[in-house]
Amino acid sequence: MSRASEISIFTEMTELAARTGAVNLGQGVPELDAPPALLADVSAAVLAGRNQYPPASGFPALREAVAAHQRAHYGLEYAPDGEVLVTTGATEALASAFLALTGPGDDVVTFDPCYDAYPAGVRLAGARLVPVPLAADGDGFALDADALRAAVAGARRPRLLVLNSPHNPTGKVFTPAELATVAEVCRAHDLTVVTDEVYEHLVYDGGRHVPIATLPGMRERTLVISSAGKTFNATGWKVGWVCGPARLVAAVAGVKQWLTYASGTPYQEAIARALGSVREWSAGLRATLTANRDLLAAGLTEAGLRPYRADAGYFVQADIRPWGFTDGSGFCRELPELAGVVAIPTSAFRPGADPAPWLVRFSFCKRPESIRTAVERLAAAPAGVTRRTAPPRR
Numbered sequence: 001m002s003r004a005s006e007i008s009i010f011t012e013m014t015e016l017a018a019r020t021g022a023v024n025l026g027q028g029v030p031e032l033d034a035p036p037a038l039l040a041d042v043s044a045a046v047l048a049g050r051n052q053y054p055p056a057s058g059f060p061a062l063r064e065a066v067a068a069h070q071r072a073h074y075g076l077e078y079a080p081d082g083e084v085l086v087t088t089g090a091t092e093a094l095a096s097a098f099l100a101l102t103g104p105g106d107d108v109v110t111f112d113p114c115y116d117a118y119p120a121g122v123r124l125a126g127a128r129l130v131p132v133p134l135a136a137d138g139d140g141f142a143l144d145a146d147a148l149r150a151a152v153a154g155a156r157r158p159r160l161l162v163l164n165s166p167h168n169p170t171g172k173v174f175t176p177a178e179l180a181t182v183a184e185v186c187r188a189h190d191l192t193v194v195t196d197e198v199y200e201h202l203v204y205d206g207g208r209h210v211p212i213a214t215l216p217g218m219r220e221r222t223l224v225i226s227s228a229g230k231t232f233n234a235t236g237w238k239v240g241w242v243c244g245p246a247r248l249v250a251a252v253a254g255v256k257q258w259l260t261y262a263s264g265t266p267y268q269e270a271i272a273r274a275l276g277s278v279r280e281w282s283a284g285l286r287a288t289l290t291a292n293r294d295l296l297a298a299g300l301t302e303a304g305l306r307p308y309r310a311d312a313g314y315f316v317q318a319d320i321r322p323w324g325f326t327d328g329s330g331f332c333r334e335l336p337e338l339a340g341v342v343a344i345p346t347s348a349f350r351p352g353a354d355p356a357p358w359l360v361r362f363s364f365c366k367r368p369e370s371i372r373t374a375v376e377r378l379a380a381a382p383a384g385v386t387r388r389t390a391p392p393r394r
Helices: 009-020 036-047 060-074 089-101 117-124 145-154 176-188 246-256 265-275 278-302 328-339 368-380 382-389
Strands: 084-087 107-112 128-133 135-137 140-142 158-164 192-196 222-227 240-243 315-319 359-363
Touching (some): 036 265, 060 240, 089 117, 089 192, 089 222, 089 246, 107 145, 117 128, 128 145, 145 176, 158 176, 176 192, 278 368, 328 368
Parallel strands (some): 107 158, 158 192, 192 222
Antiparallel strands (some): 222 240
């Protein structure tokens, strides 16, 4: 079977959830509502006939709002004309960056596990992905600085480093010391940094997102990518953006024009207005997601699994070995029958060798009642799991 015709694990698990009636904690598809004012603005735009192509670089109002957002939240200055580009979600921005800035013989460094669009986009560009494993550190994940330095030093022709913080699928937020190490390596090896910051407003427990572009010497070598989807529970709208120095943004725009050209007309100006009140909106969303995270983590613990700390984002990683499983893919295919819950094996996010095949990702961007149902089912499952996985009597 060719790679193009393979059924992804996400499609397989979603179909399995529908077939079995399992609670789907697999994909990061929110069940939570978007801001009512944002929905009203979009509805009004559609009915008013705002349904044709927007400008290729995005509506000026949205580019200005993105620039104002970066200034207000992080002190980063970007010119709306030339240093901000609107894209069809963050995934298109990432693919456009890979295609614009790399080619055959180039290497792209990223942290493993990673969002599965990274290896796919790098392959499309003809480049090679160089994964740097994040080390399990107590109940979380940490940067291995020596592994990063070795990976970059050993790359054949390193061009880009992709940094995803807050991180999917681990829920990790890179610490200031880790960001300083990454920045040091990028400056030393003249790497361009592409950042994926789509969970920037979903950092919990009083934590704070720090863009690497704010560090000394990094703004001029960094493309900052984010989107409205995760922040406003509107992942299907696919409106994202790129900020960076004009030369890098122009390169991305040169590719982007041949992919979608432009999209999202009725959404763009509505999102521009919503960005102005994102601080207030995201505070309430974080409170909901924090409660969901804590409920899920407690339920996984009660069920006998071992959850890892999630400092941000939508997901909790869990060690499945207490249930007698060592293979996440097999576990996830059996879990709907064992417990009536769907999850995703972390191996789906591994571009390299998998040092921890026993990790599984659960999503908590769901209605609280969905989380409660899932944890009740998980808590009831261990007795059946023990019978099913126990070694045969001699």
